[in-house]
Amino acid sequence: MEEYADQRKDLDFVSLLGSMEEGAVLAKEHYQDFDFIISRANTADLIKKSVPITVLDIGIGYYDILRCLKTAEATHTKFALLGHLSLTKAAKTLCSLLEIEIPVFSIADTAEALYTLHTLSAKNYQTVICDTVAYEAARKAGLTPILLTSSMESLDAAVNHALYLWETNKKNSITLSMMKETLQNSSSDYLLLNKTGTLLYSTLQGDFLQNIQAQLKKELPSCLTKEKRSFFITVTNKLYAISAHLIENASEPYLIFYITPSKLPINHSKYGITILNKEDAQNILTKSLYNTGVRTKELLKNAKSMGKISSSLMLVGEYGSEEDYLAYLYYIESKLHNHPLYKINCDLLNEKNWNFLTNSFHSPFTDNDNTIYIANLQKLSVDKQKLLLSVILDTNAHIRNRFIFSCCTEYKKTVSTAAMEYANALDSIVIPVTPLREQKAELSSMCALYINTLNETLGKQIIALDDDAACALSEYDYPGNHAQLKRILKQAVIKTNSLYLSGSVIRDILVQEKQLFPICSNTNSPSCFNLDFNQSLDEMNRSIIQQVLKNCNGNQSVAARKLGISRTTLWRSLNRG
Secondary structure (H helix, E strand, C coil), X not given: CHHHHHHCCCCCCCCCCCCCHHHHHHHHHXXXXXXXXXXXXXXXXXXXXXXXXXXXXXXCCHHHHHHHHHHHHHCCCXXXXXXXXXXXXXXXXXXXXXXXCCCEEECCCHHHHHHHHHHHHHCCCCEEEECHHHXXXXXXCCCEEEECCCCHHHHHXXXXXXXXXXXXXXXXXXXXXXXXXXXXXXXXXXXXXXXXXXXXXXXXXXXXXXXXXXXXXXXXXXXXXXXXXXXXXXXXXXXXXXXXXXXXXXXXXXXXXXXXXXXXXXXXXXHXXXXXCHHHHHHHHHCCCCXXXXXXXXXXXXXXXXXXXXXXXXXXXXXXXXXXXXXXXXXXXXXXXXXXXXXXXCXXXXXXXXXXXXHCCCCHHHCCCCEEEEECHHHCCHHHXXXXXXHHHHCXXXXXXXXXXXXXXXXXXXXXXXXXXXXXXXXXXXXXXXXXXXXXXXXXXXXXXXXXXXXXXXXXXXXXXXXXXXXXXXXXXXXXXXXXXXXXXXXXXXXXXXXXXCHHHHHHHHHHHHHHCCCCCCCCCCCCCCCCXXXXXXXXHHHHHHHHHHHCCXXXXXXXXXXXXXXXXXXXXXXXX
């Protein structure tokens, strides 16, 4: 060491002698006088746990191990090698390459070294290659020790590495000081974390800081891949907007998380506004009936192509056609998937949240780079539809964010006027949502997927549909689309205690569904009829009542309600003349 110190006039070296626990004690007593410590093997490990400054392991080179092996062979005695894991790992590699068969033992502390040495002595070993930890103990155990020492080259490499780390840490300290100076002028609270989630600086304190930090650690993998990312977290029943900024111009990446309390109430979903992250949307899609078959691949391909453009989208289709799931898919595949998705369900909005959306400074419409999904646009009154469109256009919200709309129609009805007005005004891409009756090829896969989901939630073990059940489901037209299919399957699973859903159970449920959703898909259907206009008015009324009564399976109360007349009037009409 003294010889090497003479060569390095640029450094101030101090040598302290102490093995394992002794070395750790010495380091703890004197570390404040030094910039870094260089030690070896087990002693280095203990010192690292004892002091807050940089500690480097000198290490053992392959040449050092080979030299000792040749020395041991020259003794013509039975020998073994033991030492710290870093030493024994290198020794095993070298012995394997050279096809040298000797026992190699890893030791963690002095007690383990003593035990191993006494065991070797009892087995008639005479020589042991070891480091300083075991050297004196080997003599006491009656073994000849061959000391493994680090070469001057290994020492030089360790010193140069220590200097590099010290210089880097010095630069990082300067960088962090500059960051702190800059951040202190921010109006938001913030945290500064490194890539492992270690806190470097924060304006927050106490339990709140710990809760925030714990949640942000979970977001690190996603945040480290993007320059900027926005999302929401909940802490102590309050919602916070998080803006993550990746800093890569330092020696290692850092993340600044700006934290802003959200003005949106935590129970926002009750009033028609829901905030989702990419992970939330993915979890919902996993359980979607769309998540199966060839059509899914087509939808995904289309979503990927749409994700490359910023145009707003208008999803049009019948009620129950799972427009939500398509909206989530388009969001996930878009360029903005690292920013929140706001889902605004017009069917659930109350006046408070309507005012929040159209008048508040904190409305999603005032933000940038978010995806805003407005579902069930047709549920707004005409006046509110016009006002909402005006707000979007006047604030350029559709330029600063990406909008996705859904506008639903009744069974086999054309696209609504509202959908076309919005699509024209915002230059939206109109995407028709295929009704379930046109997806019969995927029906069995959809059913299997949803039955599996129902098994988990309802504690069932149903394998599949039997052939009769599959046939019954394939014959139905589904005016309520995917939502109706899910309702039918859920009822069937609840009623079934066997391994298969039977045709009889499915057909009983379909009878009920047909009463709720009377349909007429073609003129050949037994539920359809041609009205004879040569009949008298009373005769035509009676024909209509008879057909409705037939569709309601003879239930006069249900038929009367559908016709908007009393049971008495229905009875009189049937028996007139």
